[in-house]
Amino acid sequence: GQNIDQPTEMTATEGAIVQINCTYQTSGFNGLFWYQQHAGEAPTFLSYNVLDGLEEKGRFSSFLSRSKGYSYLLLKELQMKDSASYLCAVTDSNYQLIWGAGTKLIIKP
C-alpha cells in the first residue's frame, strides 16, 4: 500500500530552527508537496520538490531525497505565527495525491 509518515506533533522555541521529516512509500513519484494549515483555516501551499536537493524560500526550506523516499521541511527563525499543522503529500505515478496525517507544530515563547 501507499504510505506517508510524519511525526504527529513537535514543539519548538521561538527564534529556533525546527525540521519536520516526511518519509513516503508510493507507487511511483511525481513530486512532493508541503502545505501549512493554521487551525480553522485552509491549507496553503508552501513548497514543491521533484528533484533531489534543497529548495529555499525565505525562512522555509524543503529537501528531497528520492532514493531514500525522504523529505524534510526546515523552518528557521521560528515565529509564533508558525504554529500550525504541516502536511506532506506525494503525487504518485497516476498523479494521485497521497497525504500524510500532518505534523502539528507548537511554538513556545
Added chain:
Amino acid sequence: ETGVTQTPRHLVMGMTNKKSLKCEQHLGHNAMYWYKQSAKKPLELMFVYNFKEQTENNSVPSRFSPECPNSSHLFLHLHTLQPEDSALYLCASSQGQLSGANVLTFGAGSRLTVL
C-alpha cells in the same frame, strides 16, 4: 472575492436531515475537489471534477452526492448521514488535474457535526 469560498463554515445536522455544502472558486481553475479531513488522519479524497466532468469517486457512500454545474461551483449534497461523517469538508481547486506539480488552492472548509 478571490480564492476558494466555502459555505456554510459550520453545520450541525441530524441523521435524517438533508443539507448541502457549497464551494465557489474565482481562480479560473478547471479542476475541483472535495476532501474529508478528520482529526489526526490524512486528507481523504472524495470526488474530483475536471472541466465539470466527474473523474474520481473514491468509494464514497451514496449519502454524499456531488454536483458541479459549472467549473466555478461545486456542491456536496448530504442526506441520512451518520455520526462518523462528522468532519471538516474541504473544497479545493487546481489549474488542471493530471500533473505532478498540481498545486491545490483550498477553501477554509465546512465543519460538519452529525448528531
